[in-house]
Amino acid sequence: MKKYFIFAIGFVVLFLLFEFTLGFFITFMFAADVSGSWNQSGLLPPEVWMTGIPGNSFSYSLLIGLFSATIAYFIANKVESRE
Numbered sequence: 001m002k003k004y005f006i007f008a009i010g011f012v013v014l015f016l017l018f019e020f021t022l023g024f025f026i027t028f029m030f031a032a033d034v035s036g037s038w039n040q041s042g043l044l045p046p047e048v049w050m051t052g053i054p055g056n057s058f059s060y061s062l063l064i065g066l067f068s069a070t071i072a073y074f075i076a077n078k079v080e081s082r083e
Contacts, residue, residue, distance in 0.1 A: 004070075004073055007069070007073050008066060008069065008070070008073075011065070011066065011069045012062070012066065015062060015065055015066075016062075
């Protein structure tokens with residue numbers, strides 16, 4: 001069980017590191033078309049609607065990734081024990 005916790009913690013740390021790095025790279029490479037956006041702003045409604053659940057910042061992709069890693073870990077251990 002100790003190996004699983006080490007694997008899970010390592011997976012979460014690497015997942016967050018890669019997600020942060022990729023998000024930083026994508027944001028850095030983004031070039032906004034400010035003049036085009038400014039010209040189209042007259043067509044937008046005067047009100048802004050916020051969507052989503054307030055206060056819910058939980059990342060479901062992290063939960064799914066951790067669940068997948070858990071299954072992969074147990075499958076790998078089962079295959080390893082057969083050999």
